[in-house]
Amino acid sequence: MDRRSFIAAAGTAAVPLAGCLEATLSDGDYDIGMSSNAFVPERYEVSVGDTVVWGNNGSRGHTVTAYESALPEGAAFFASGGFESTDAAREAWQSDGSGNIQPGDTFAHTFEVAGEHGYFCIPHERKGMVGVIVVSE
Template identity: 35%
Template sequence: MKRRDFLRATGGSGGAVAIGSGVAAGQEGTGTTTSTGGGGSGPTETVTVGPGGSLVFEPAELTIAVGTTVNFVWDSNMHNVVPQSQPEGANWEGEGEQGTTFDAGHEYSHTFETTGTYEYVCTPHESAGMTGTIEVVEELQSGGGERELHDIGAPIHPHWVGVGTILMMFVSLVFTFYILKYGESPNTGNTGGGE
């Protein structure tokens, strides 16, 4: 469906509401959002549950500051998020339990207020290694000074490809200018002496 058709079908600005709620025109919503532990104004991180049908959490290890909301988003079926250990005084209950799972489109959020290490699993796939860890710290360490390209999520090699492309374009323009301006000498066409 094209964007214009989608907006027409959902009544213009209502399309933004449909997109935000994860429900497109003509489709029923199957996911639910559960928010626990406050939240709203602090930073947010996302953990994808079963990305592309794989039996992992992505990222499997996450370090966040106190007050960060983690949004668990299901990308495949038959998964849950069950805490195995958490710091004393923490109240994280997770989403689901042994025998209770959720399908793609489901979302669950929790705001972490207690520092320490939280370990969790998907109970149906724990033996396959579907485990995760969230480390909650008072505040995240800032790198201080310059940040490397790979630290901000940009691989280095595409930048060098871009630099090389710009350099080759420049060299081509200079070479073309030189050939057009100073190309052949006026005597190049004369191959022999006059008769």
């Protein structure tokens, strides 16, 4: 088989797999999407008692991790992976990738305290993947 025939055959074999790598969420499955380096939207407003769902509609893993210092007094810490602090979430991510939300998966948190709740994606924080949930009474 010559080079061109091989490339043509390999290219057609790979086409059916391409769709398997894409996220399978639709817009109605989540409130906040996760693209390659951003939460969409970055700022989201809800009322006390509302649950927010993040959906990874991108092609690589992400986390949702609260900045402890950016939570209102009395607010519960939240992080994909169920960690109890920002440091614990960072350490687990560095150790074994814990807290990773795979493409097509979701993470949800219910907000019980009014105020601004800052959060970020651990592996993409340096690229500006941060967000804020604004919770009102």
